Amino acid sequence: MSRRTLAVVSAGLSQPSSTRLLADQLAGATRDELVRRGAEVELRFVDLREHAHDVVNNLLTGFPPAALREALDTVTGADGLIAVTPIFNASYNGLFKSFFDVLEAESLVDRPVLIGATGGTARHSLSLEHAVRPMFTHLRAVVVPTAVFAAPEDWSGGAADGALRSRIRRAAGELAGEVERRLPSTGPADPFALTTDFLQMLGRDDAPVTPPGRTGERPAPGSARAGSPPG
Numbered sequence: 420m421s422r423r424t425l426a427v428v429s430a431g432l433s434q435p436s437s438t439r440l441l442a443d444q445l446a447g448a449t450r451d452e453l454v455r456r457g458a459e460v461e462l463r464f465v466d467l468r469e470h471a472h473d474v475v476n477n478l479l480t481g482f483p484p485a486a487l488r489e490a491l492d493t494v495t496g497a498d499g500l501i502a503v504t505p506i507f508n509a510s511y512n513g514l515f516k517s518f519f520d521v522l523e524a525e526s527l528v529d530r531p532v533l534i535g536a537t538g539g540t541a542r543h544s545l546s547l548e549h550a551v552r553p554m555f556t557h558l559r560a561v562v563v564p565t566a567v568f569a570a571p572e573d574w575s576g577g578a579a580d581g582a583l584r585s586r587i588r589r590a591a592g593e594l595a596g597e598v599e600r601r602l603p604s605t606g607p608a609d610p611f612a613l614t615t616d617f618l619q620m621l622g623r624d625d626a627p628v629t630p631p632g633r634t635g636e637r638p639a640p641g642s643a644r645a646g647s648p649p650g
């Protein structure tokens with residue numbers, strides 16, 4: 420039986436948050452699907468409102484405070500990511516975008532991702548397709564085909580109604596399939612690991628070529644971005 424971790428990021432600002440509610444349901448459905456396929460699953464929740472000040476500090480200083488570092492490691496070390504944002508002005512909210520802005524470049528390459536959003540109107544459901552999906556595509560994550568949008572009318576007394584429930588189930592099945600196809604994660608990359616062979620650092624011609632790691636080369640600890648952007 421393989422052990423899998425799912426990072427569940429919610430950028431909801433309200434308390435209680437409909438975004439967190441959707442994130443919970445997507446996480447539960449994906450966990451159930453992976454368990455049905457024989458995996459042992461751990462869910463790790465990251466509520467971005469708890470890290471809002473740290474995210475801004477990281478943007479200004481280049482260094483994540485300890486709690487944010489832990490949240491970033493939760494995301495980069497997981498086998499799969501569920502990322503849910505409220506729609507603000509027909510796009511992800513600023514906190515959601517800023518969190519993924521401080522994540523190390525290339526750390527989501529080939530990572531299975533399920534995207535979801537909540538909004539005040541179903542008319543903005545395609546924000547997932549024109550804003551959220553392109554951001555993760557830019558990061559070279561593998562975004563599953565079904566994105567789940569929940570408008571106020573999709574909830575009946577705090578539970579997903581029939582149509583929303585079936586979208587959640589379909590998306591969860593797609594994420595579980597992508598997670599299952601990959602080897603279990605070895606956790607977040609070691610920020611102090613040598614990613615370049617020593618001979619390469621010395622510029623020697625006989626240096627072996629080092630393949631990039633699963634989560635890509637990581638910049639120095641704390642620096643928000645390093646090297647050229649992906650894409």
Ligand SMILES: Cc1cc2nc3c(=O)[nH]c(=O)nc-3n(C[C@H](O)[C@H](O)[C@H](O)COP(=O)(O)O)c2cc1C
Nearest residue numbers: 431432433436437438505506507508509538539540
């Ligand atoms: C500043 C702001 C802008 C918003 N813009 C939109 C929008 O463009 N489209 C939409 O459907 N809902 C919009 N909403 C509504 C939120 O997306 C919706 O209330 C969301 O479900 C709140 O999530 P939460 O309960 O997790 O905080 C906006 C809300 C705020 C505060």
